[in-house]
Structures are given as structure tokens and as C-alpha cells.
Amino acid sequence: MSDPTPVFDDLREESEQLDLLVAELPEERWTLATPAPRWTLAHQIAHLHWTDRAALLAVTDEDGFGEILRTALASPGSFVDEAADEGARLRPAALLARWREGRAALDRALRGAPDGSRFPWFGPPMSAASMATGRLMETWAHGQDVADALGVVRTPTDRLRHVVHIGVRARDFAFAARGLPVPAEEFRVEVTAPSGRTWAYGPPDAAQRVTGPALDLCLLVTQRAHRADLALCAEGPDADRWLDVAQAFAGPPGPGRPPRHTAPGRHPDEGVTP
Structure with missing residues (x-):
């Protein structure tokens, strides 16, 4: 089994880079709309916090994660938005503190997981390395929404x-x-x-x-x-x-983003998921 430490380190660094984008923002900027319909900056961070917490429960408390999974199955079309709405109602300082605490706890749990462990998730069970990879993907993607809303061009890395x-x-x-x-x-x-x-x-x-x-x-x-x-x-x-x-995330297909520019020979609506 290969050493999963590099992906744990990359997840931590990706989260820290997003943290730098929002840490010094005044409160009113947290209500800035992002490209995701109806989601503000606060919704983006709240969603990451909620999903980090779900991952932490999957690693440390299978019964606790089972409750989250049952809630998700009972309201598959709304539970993500509802969780983000709840977190977004917090004061930005409180939300930021909870996100930091949650991701630090998840980092410790993943690093301490026994070799060969597999944990429940919304799809197939995942290893600690796969869990970290999924969290990095989502952190990067929602970080892109934050960067787009702020008009920031991020420097890509080999993460x-x-x-x-x-x-x-x-x-x-x-x-x-x-x-x-x-x-x-x-x-x-x-x-x-x-x-x-x-x-x-x-x-x-x-x-x-x-x-x-x-x-x-x-x-x-x-x-x-x-x-x-x-x-x-x-x-x-x-x-x-x-x-x-193409999609890297579990769940039903998303609507995707409309094109900013139309490549030669392509209709503007070509490739948009119906």
C-alpha cells in the first residue's frame, strides 16, 4: 500500500489556500453571490464545513454518519442546500472558525486511520486516501467558485x-x-x-x-x-x-456552466447538460 501522506498534505494545503482568500474579508463580502445559483461565499464555506464534518463522522463514528446518510436519502434534492443555508446563517467569524476546526479534526482522523481501513460514504466505501482525494477535489472546486466571485485568478499547482x-x-x-x-x-x-x-x-x-x-x-x-x-x-x-x-463528483449530473465564449464550429448550447 502506498503512503497516503502526500494526499493528506495536499488537502491541507489546498484548504489553507482557500482560507487565505476569505480570512480577511469584511462581513458584508461573505454575502457576495458566487456562480452557483443562490449560493454566496458563506454558502460555499458552509458546504465545505458540512461535508468535512460528514467525512469526519464516516471515519470516526459510523452510526453518526448513518444518520446523515438517512437524512440525505430522505431529501435527495434539498439536503445539500439546506445544510449550506444553515451554515451560511452563522456570523462569518463563527463559520470560519468551525470550518477550520472541522478540517483540522478530519486531517487528524485520516492520518490516524489504520492501514487498509474503508469508510462509508454517499457512494461506495472509501479508503482514507480516497476520502482525502475527494475532499481535495471538492475544496478546489468550491474554492474556484469563491475565486470567481472575488475576481481572483488562482495560480494552479500540481495538487x-x-x-x-x-x-x-x-x-x-x-x-x-x-x-x-x-x-x-x-x-x-x-x-x-x-x-x-x-x-x-x-x-x-x-x-x-x-x-x-x-x-x-x-x-x-x-x-x-x-x-x-x-x-x-x-x-x-x-x-x-x-x-x-464528464463529472468528478457523485450524484446526479449538474447543469454545468454556460459558455463565456463559443469555440469555432460549436453551437453555444452544445455540451450543456439538459
Whole structure:
């Protein structure tokens, strides 16, 4: 079993970078609208806090997590918004303190988990490393919403490899979630990391391929940008379709983001999930 410490460290660093964006904001800025419909900056942080708490219970209190899971199953269309609404009603200083305390507790729990442990989640059970990878993906994605709302351009880092990994692993789920046939063959995915390295997945001789910047693939699979605004290239019909439906998150397909610009030859609505 490989050492999971690097992903724990990356999750902590990703959270700290988002913390820096919001820590010194005046209270009134926490009500700033983000690209997610109806969600303010406070909703974004409240959601991360709530999900960190759910992950902590999954690792330390299976019965406690079971209560959260039952609530989610009872109201699958509203529990995420309701939890975010509740947290967003807190004073920003209190919300920030709870988020910090919660993510620190989760960090300790993940690092202390016995080797080989698997924990319940909203999908299949997860290892400590997979749990941390999922939390990093969500922290990065919601951090992008915060950055967009504040007009901040974040410098990408090679922590994005975790988001790319989840996005590629979730290919078949993305097709199935939309009732589409899962491609029979593997794709070759080659993306350029912020450091200039190449991250590659799938057979080198695969007939269908996706290439481009790692940042753009991360924006796509977290549905933070429309493919028309990204420098991703697909070879093959299934690979091209994947760029229309890709998602790195569990649950039903999201609406995605409308295109800011229309790439040559593409209709503005092409690729938007119905």
C-alpha cells in the first residue's frame, strides 16, 4: 500500500489556500453571490464545513454518519442546500472558525486511520486516501467558485493531479449517470500539469484520446467551466462525448456552466447538460 501522506498534505494545503482568500474579508463580502445559483461565499464555506464534518463522522463514528446518510436519502434534492443555508446563517467569524476546526479534526482522523481501513460514504466505501482525494477535489472546486466571485485568478499547482485522477476514474459513472452507454474501450488521457509534466492515463495506443491542460480538465470535470471555453481536444466520438458529460463528483449530473465564449464550429448550447 502506498503512503497516503502526500494526499493528506495536499488537502491541507489546498484548504489553507482557500482560507487565505476569505480570512480577511469584511462581513458584508461573505454575502457576495458566487456562480452557483443562490449560493454566496458563506454558502460555499458552509458546504465545505458540512461535508468535512460528514467525512469526519464516516471515519470516526459510523452510526453518526448513518444518520446523515438517512437524512440525505430522505431529501435527495434539498439536503445539500439546506445544510449550506444553515451554515451560511452563522456570523462569518463563527463559520470560519468551525470550518477550520472541522478540517483540522478530519486531517487528524485520516492520518490516524489504520492501514487498509474503508469508510462509508454517499457512494461506495472509501479508503482514507480516497476520502482525502475527494475532499481535495471538492475544496478546489468550491474554492474556484469563491475565486470567481472575488475576481481572483488562482495560480494552479500540481495538487490538481488528484482532481484529474478522480475525473478520469469517474468516466464510466459520468456516462451511466446520464443513461448513456458506457464506452467499451479505454481512452488515452494526456494532460499537461502546471509544472510542465505530463500526466497520462490509459493505453498509449488507444484509438480515442483526450489532451490539453490539466487545469482545463479539472475545470471541466468539476463543471466549473464549459468545454467551449477550454483548450481540450478529443479524438474519437466517445472521447468527444465524454467532454460533454464528464463529472468528478457523485450524484446526479449538474447543469454545468454556460459558455463565456463559443469555440469555432460549436453551437453555444452544445455540451450543456439538459
